[in-house]
Amino acid sequence: MPAEFIRILIGLVAVAISVGLIGLVMVWVERKVAGHIQRRPGPYEVGPSGLLQPLADALKLVGKQLFMPDKADPILFWLAPVLSFLPVLLLFLPLPLGDGLYALDVNLGLLLILAFSGLAVLSLLLGGWASNNKYGLLGAARAVAQSVAYEIPLLLSVLAVSFVAGSLNLAEVVKGQGTWPWNWNIMTQPLAFLIYMVSALGETNRAPFDLPEAESELTAGFHTEYSGMGFGLFFLAEYANMVVVCAVATALFLGGWNGPVLPGPVWFVLKVSLLMLLMVFFRWTYPRVRFDQLLNINWKWLMPLAVLNLLATSFFVKLAQFTEVRW
Amino acid sequence: MEEMAKVAFGLYALIILGGSLLAVGAKSLVRAMVGLIATLLGVAGMYMLLNSVFMALMQILIYVGAVCVLIFFAIMLTKADPEGEEAESSPLYQNVLALLAVLVTGGVLSWLVLTRPLATTGVPVEVTIEKLGLGLLGPYGLAFELISVVLLISMAGAVLLAWERRNGK
Numbered sequence: 001m002p003a004e005f006i007r008i009l010i011g012l013v014a015v016a017i018s019v020g021l022i023g024l025v026m027v028w029v030e031r032k033v034a035g036h037i038q039r040r041p042g043p044y045e046v047g048p049s050g051l052l053q054p055l056a057d058a059l060k061l062v063g064k065q066l067f068m069p070d071k072a073d074p075i076l077f078w079l080a081p082v083l084s085f086l087p088v089l090l091l092f093l094p095l096p097l098g099d100g101l102y103a104l105d106v107n108l109g110l111l112l113i114l115a116f117s118g119l120a121v122l123s124l125l126l127g128g129w130a131s132n133n134k135y136g137l138l139g140a141a142r143a144v145a146q147s148v149a150y151e152i153p154l155l156l157s158v159l160a161v162s163f164v165a166g167s168l169n170l171a172e173v174v175k176g177q178g179t180w181p182w183n184w185n186i187m188t189q190p191l192a193f194l195i196y197m198v199s200a201l202g203e204t205n206r207a208p209f210d211l212p213e214a215e216s217e218l219t220a221g222f223h224t225e226y227s228g229m230g231f232g233l234f235f236l237a238e239y240a241n242m243v244v245v246c247a248v249a250t251a252l253f254l255g256g257w258n259g260p261v262l263p264g265p266v267w268f269v270l271k272v273s274l275l276m277l278l279m280v281f282f283r284w285t286y287p288r289v290r291f292d293q294l295l296n297i298n299w300k301w302l303m304p305l306a307v308l309n310l311l312a313t314s315f316f317v318k319l320a321q322f323t324e325v326r327w
Numbered sequence: 328m329e330e331m332a333k334v335a336f337g338l339y340a341l342i343i344l345g346g347s348l349l350a351v352g353a354k355s356l357v358r359a360m361v362g363l364i365a366t367l368l369g370v371a372g373m374y375m376l377l378n379s380v381f382m383a384l385m386q387i388l389i390y391v392g393a394v395c396v397l398i399f400f401a402i403m404l405t406k407a408d409p410e411g412e413e414a415e416s417s418p419l420y421q422n423v424l425a426l427l428a429v430l431v432t433g434g435v436l437s438w439l440v441l442t443r444p445l446a447t448t449g450v451p452v453e454v455t456i457e458k459l460g461l462g463l464l465g466p467y468g469l470a471f472e473l474i475s476v477v478l479l480i481s482m483a484g485a486v487l488l489a490w491e492r493r494n495g496k
Contacts, residue, residue, distance in 0.1 A: 076357065108380055108456070115384040118392020122364065125399055129357055137403070144400045148393065168456070 008093065011103020015092040022243055023236045027054040030280050037284045064228035072225070073130040080127030081226065081233035087116040088240040095247045096171040098257045098264035110168045113248060114155060117203070120241060121147040124205075124212065127234070128222030139221025142291065143205070143212035149298040150202030150209075156306035157192040157199070160313040161185055161252045170248070174256030184255040191309045193253045195302050197275075200245040202298070204238065207283040211291055246275035335376055342369035356402045360395060367391050378451040381459060 028043070028051060035042025043050030068077055094109030096102045106112060121143060128140025164185065165173040177184050186193045202209040213221035223234045250256055250271040257264030259271075289297070342365055349362025367390045374383035463471045 073355065073358070076361065079361070106380070108384055111381070111384045111388070115388040115392065118388060118396075121396055122391070122399075125396070126357070126361070129399075129403070141400075141403055144396055144403075148396055148400075151393070 008103055011093055012089055015089050015103070019088065019092070019236060019240045019243075023239045024054040024058065026239045026242070026276065026280075027057065029277070030283075033277075033280050034284050037281075058232070061228055061232045066230055067225070067227045069132055069225045072132040076126050076130035077225075078230070080123045080130060081230045081237075082123075083126065084120055084123035084237040085233045085240075087119040088237050088244070090116050091240075091244045094170055095244070096174055096251060096256060097268050099171075099175075101257075101265060102171060105171075106169070108168045109170045110158060110162060110173075110248070110252075113244060114158065117241065117244065118151070120237065123237075124222050124234075127226065128212075131222075131225035133225050135218045135220070135224045136222050139212045139214075139218050139224070143222060145291075146202055146205070146209065146211060146294060149295060150199040150302075153195050153298065153302035153306040154199035154203060156303075156310050157189075157195040158248075158252065160192045160306075160310050161189055163310070163313050163317050164188060170251045170256075174251050174258065177255040177258055179255075179258050179260055181255070184253065184258070186253040189253065189309075189313070191305060192313075193249070195306050195309070196249060196253070198297075199302060200249065201279065201282065202294070204241045204245055204279075206242065206279055208286040208289050209294060210283075210288060211294060214288060216288075242276060242279060243272065246272045246279070249275055332376060335372070339369045339372040339376065342366070342372065356405075357399070360398055360402065363398070364391055364395050367395070378453045380453070381456050 031053070032042040032050070043053035046053045046056050068074060091113050093104035094102060094106055094112055102109075104112075124143045124147075125140040128136040128138075128143065131137075161173065162168050165176045167173060167176075173185075181187075205212050211221075212218075213223065215221075218224070223231055226234065247268075250268060254271050254275075255267075256271075257268045259267035262270075346362045346365030346367075346369060350359045350366060351362075353359040353362060367386060371383040371386040371391075374380075374386060
């Protein structure tokens with residue numbers, strides 16, 4: 001029993017450190033990509049190619065004074081950023097980096113991630129509401145409509161994969177896939193992968209679906225009033241959620257740690273980084289959708305497609321079982 | 328191990344109690360909702376203590392992640408500010424009646440629990456989701472279907488209400 005606890009403890013420490021590091025690296029990547037796409041250099045003064053710029057920014061954020069607007073709800077206002085960051089640490093625990101390389105061996109790992117990622121929305125709308133600011137409230141309202149809508153196709157597409165794999169344990173799902181790309185679940189479930197990635201963008205509030213924080217319409221949406229590390233925690237949580245979403249996509253669709261030549265964890269990190277880079281490219285190449293378009297994409301396209309995909313998948317899974325028994 | 332379970336039970340019970348008090352007593356509706364969330368999380372912890380991880384995660388996924396978010400949506404549509412007339416404290420006799428209702432229910436329940444001890448107090452066994460799914464579609468199929476009928480009726484009721492209002496306008 002203590003061994004289990006120690007494993008979780010080590011996992012938590014590793015996750016906390018890596019979330020901080022990933023945050024720093026991702027800020028740099030994002031600004032560099034944005035710069036080059038917009039034909040400017042991006043950060044380049046601090047450190048080689050501006051690599052230390054995020055560190056300087058982080059130190060500045062930590063040193064800033066924490067403000068709270070007049071007539072804001074003090075408890076909820078400070079609860080929101082903490083509530084956005086805490087569940088993230090839990091989300092990383094069941095992710096399998098390699099064969100046997102995970103902090104928490106739980107049968108329902110996928111369900112655990114899906115359940116606790118729902119808390120992020122709550123923190124976001126509590127923050128938006130408690131700031132006593134109309135931009136914050138509008139951002140919160142958008143976040144509610146968006147995340148409730150996009151959670152459904154996300155769950156349905158994940159469910160299709162777990163039907164095929166017959167398990168909700170991420171490590172089991174990875175073990176069901178082979179070494180080469182044509183053995184991965186993306187070959188049998190391409191539609192589910194597409195639906196998953198689009199709804200994941202919606203769930204993590206990334207452009208083109210970043211309506212809750214749309215800076216050109218709502219200044220900064222739900223975190224308009226947050227200064228210093230209050231904002232910093234929201235920001236870190238967003239990047240951490242991106243990592244979790246990409247890691248789940250890697251495990252479910254892209255074969256997880258499976259891959260030729262290189263050791264497993266390297267493959268896993270490579271695939272996750274590739275998906276993250278893809279998300280960054282999306283952000284700087286596509287314009288933000290309008291709110292009615294956002295909801296139309298979800299309710300008129302993603303939802304029916306996900307349901308159809310699930311029905312077809314369950315039909316074929318049953319068919320395969322049936323023929324197996326007859327054989 | 329048993330002490331730890333008892334400590335965890337006490338902790339979850341405190342969370343549930345504190346959350347429900349906040350949910351009932353808070354002046355601002357959003358704070359009341361936060362109390363409700365704390366209560367639901369405490370209940371999820373209780374499920375965890377009963378060794379049914381699936382139920383606990385479903386509790387968080389559905390009640391905390393979806394239902395509470397929808398409640399928040401409803402709160403934002405009503406725009407109930409803490410200084411509004413609904414936020415005024417209710418008259419004394421209503422408070423007394425509420426206390427009486429709590430005491431009577433709690434009294435009857437605790438009397439039942441204390442005078443009729445449970446026959447089984449073994450360590451709870453984990454039920455796998457395969458078993459759960461087969462049970463829901465097999466021996467408990469009728470109850471499962473009836474629950475979905477209840478949901479269908481409530482959905483139809485909501486549509487009907489919205490329909491009438493739209494025609495009336």
